[in-house]
Ligand code: SF4
Ligand code: SF4
Ligand code: FES
């Protein structure tokens with residue numbers, strides 16, 4: 014049996030000979046061969062087995078005592094039996110022990126029906142308990158946060174949740190206190206678990222101890238349907254399963270795509286579905302008339318919109334209509350609108366999101382894939398804000414890569430979570446100059462330059478994209494050979510640009526509107542007044558337009574300035590495709606039924622098309638086929654070929670060297686304020702109350718500046734920037750560059766500002 | 779208590795290395811944060827410094843309060859949760875304020891076999907408190923602990939972090955009398 018081959022081992026499990034790579038544990042070897050060894054604590058995504066639960070006891074020839082298969086490396090010639098009488102006896106005894114204090118309250122437990130403990134109890138264990146003493150009880154339920162509930166007496170102390178908290182997300186907030194049988198899972202003195210990846214522990218917990226609060230007592234596994242779809246809350250596009258009961262989404266679970274999310278979700282993606290049934294959702298078509306907004310039927314609103322758009326082009330000529338998309342529209346919707354603009358409205362302007370432009374697409378030839386991070390030698394993250402706010406799950410990939418030996422460089426004003434990773438090197442750069450610092454570092458001969466030129470280097474830009482930044486990234490990628498992982502702001506910016514909508518910059522569109530060239534504005538999910546730069550100018554532009562239509566899920570700052578409002582279907586209600594930040598085309602499946610009165614976004618656009626004389630394909634699959642025919646980025650793709658776990662297309666060839674970047678030297682003011690868009694923002698979060706506790710409330714201030722002002726963490730400070738003042742508790746950051754003040758803001762902004770302590774008396778008044 | 783006082787306590791036998799006695803407050807030159815940072819610098823892994831860091835904080839405050847955990851967390855780069863998780867694993871960190879004298883009785887198996895239960899009951903009776911609590915005057919805290927590693931000389935009792943072994947119930951009264959006679 015022994016071979017000269019050194020990279021594999023061959024062993025026998027339950028009489029089957031199995032060859033596996035060296036380093037596999039017996040549990041992994043068995044799984045590879047399709048043989049089941051019962052486990053609770055072992056979970057491959059948490060790393061090597063730790064032998065905590067003892068459920069995987071097996072008999073191994075030549076070893077007198079039973080061994081835990083999850084901690085025993087497979088070895089050549091090993092003979093394992095997980096079914097022998099002794100192994101069974103051990104497994105049964107362990108199960109009996111695990112149930113000693115377990116309440117066996119399956120009938121009222123949310124995990125019932127999909128619970129590993131329940132399942133294994135049916136197949137292992139004595140079936141009756143010898144425990145006659147009272148079982149241990151605890152207070153219950155314990156709210157670990159507004160999202161997670163702990164029923165402590167159900168816990169079997171497998172340590173999955175604490176290992177996730179410590180090793181995967183690194184937040185170290187969910188821990189075990191005390192020792193042995195007295196151990197309890199807890200946060201520090203009952204404080205809420207605020208990490209944005211917290212919800213993953215509810216999926217990891219193999220029993221009903223940690224469960225999802227919004228899902229509590231809502232459904233039983235036999236009453237639900239799990240619809241495979243993808244998350245649309247950021248551009249990563251984590252694969253999800255939406256649990257549906259009676260047409261409603263009741264929870265969102267991960268659906269492990271090993272190249273995209275490895276089975277992790279952030280809490281925005283997991284919980285923000287709460288907005289779907291918010292009472293504030295727009296569910297009626299509204300037209301502004303003499304007496305304010307009046308509700309009309311879908312047919313009437315379609316007639317009205319078609320009429321107004323036609324009238325705009327008739328009166329002001331072709332090119333007088335602009336579509337501003339938020340970036341969350343499907344490729345099919347974008348395609349429909351692009352065709353409407355081209356074929357019915359004489360060509361118009363399409364803008365995608367406040368960062369707009371096609372700069373992310375310019376980086377296509379250098380694009381990295383998410384899974385490039387897994388084998389990366391070096392990861393450089395540059396930008397002004399935490400990457401976790403822009404593309405959260407990437408942070409978990411980076412943490413894992415660091416565990417595998419990758420080096421990390423962070424370039425920016427500091428105090429991001431990545432700066433403190435083991436072996437991370439921080440290159441301090443004033444806000445707004447991270448790209449300049451990157452250019453300098455990459456062109457020099459220091460450590461960052463070597464690292465970028467080294468094997469498998471990945472560069473990530475964490476911040477709004479501008480043309481100047483894009484040119485620097487392209488230049489650095491071209492000269493050093495690294496790849497760039499793009500982080501567009503919204504779910505489908507790359508797809509929308511590829512579908513031909515949204516190639517103009519917001520600034521250019523605004524100027525056209527101000528100069529009177531654009532006379533009709535169509536807002537697809539976008540709120541330029543509230544969310545975009547120069548909101549006031551957008552407001553004036555909307556007010557002066559001949560026609561302004563808003564397709565939206567919720568009324569917002571722009572709603573008061575438009576003439577027509579149409580309810581928008583949300584991502585979880587749509588069929589279609591999205592392109593994630595790698596360029597992967599993924600399938601969105603309508604999981605929930607939109608509330609009454611809300612038309613499907615694509616169907617509505619197609620209806621509008623037929624009124625404007627453009628025959629659009631009748632449904633998203635047909636639209637995708639049409640898209641594949643017309644747009645090179647989609648060429649060769651087919652709707653049915655995307656599958657449940659979408660593959661990544663071929664990489665575009667790297668072309669000629671891009672033009673040398675022109676970087677204007679920036680004057681750095683004494684106090685510079687960074688306003689960044691935090692993860693827990695946007696309409697979906699605004700209308701999901703359970704998520705609000707995760708918002709960052711503090712204003713980050715550098716240690717030296719806080720000393721100078723005489724403030725400590727928690728003291729009130731006031732920041733003036735971008736024309737307004739914000740007061741909030743200070744969060745003193747030792748790692749932050751002096752002179753920098755950073756806070757969450759609706760409209761990202763970097764610029765001069767001032768900060769002052771707020772005297773306590775002023776606060777009382 | 780200084781080592782000399784410990785020596786004079788009835789029948790104190792020092793059979794193994796002792797943890798260094800806490801520094802009296804006036805000898806703690808640097809602020810707590812700096813002392814913790816100095817401890818962190820001694821180890822290749824910051825995590826290894828958690829034990830001494832917690833010890834330093836306990837010296838400072840007498841017990842590990844919310845604030846103490848927050849300070850240790852801030853200085854070591856961990857979270858208060860992780861610090862408390864570590865501290866609560868060990869018996870010699872105090873998660874509650876203790877009396878002027880802390881009496882810990884080992885009730886693990888070896889000591890239990892040679893009468894630790896009686897010693898404990900005697901302490902309980904003499905002090906009028908249950909194990910795990912502190913006398914109303916704040917002078918004595920009585921606790922049970924797991925094995926102190928002195929199993930051959932049980933029952934083992936530690937008084938203000940000094941071992942006394944073997945410690946039968948007959949020694950309870952003299953010890954308390956002596957402690958009561960001390961100032962503080
Ligand atoms: S709460 Fe769940 S995941 Fe955490 S230790 Fe207990 S059983 Fe394991
Ligand atoms: S990381 Fe992005 S795609 Fe993944 S769950 Fe969160 S918001 Fe959704
Ligand atoms: S799975 Fe092996 S000990 Fe838990």
Ligand code: FES
Nearest residue numbers: 884889925926928
């Ligand atoms: S059992 Fe008491 S010291 Fe070991």
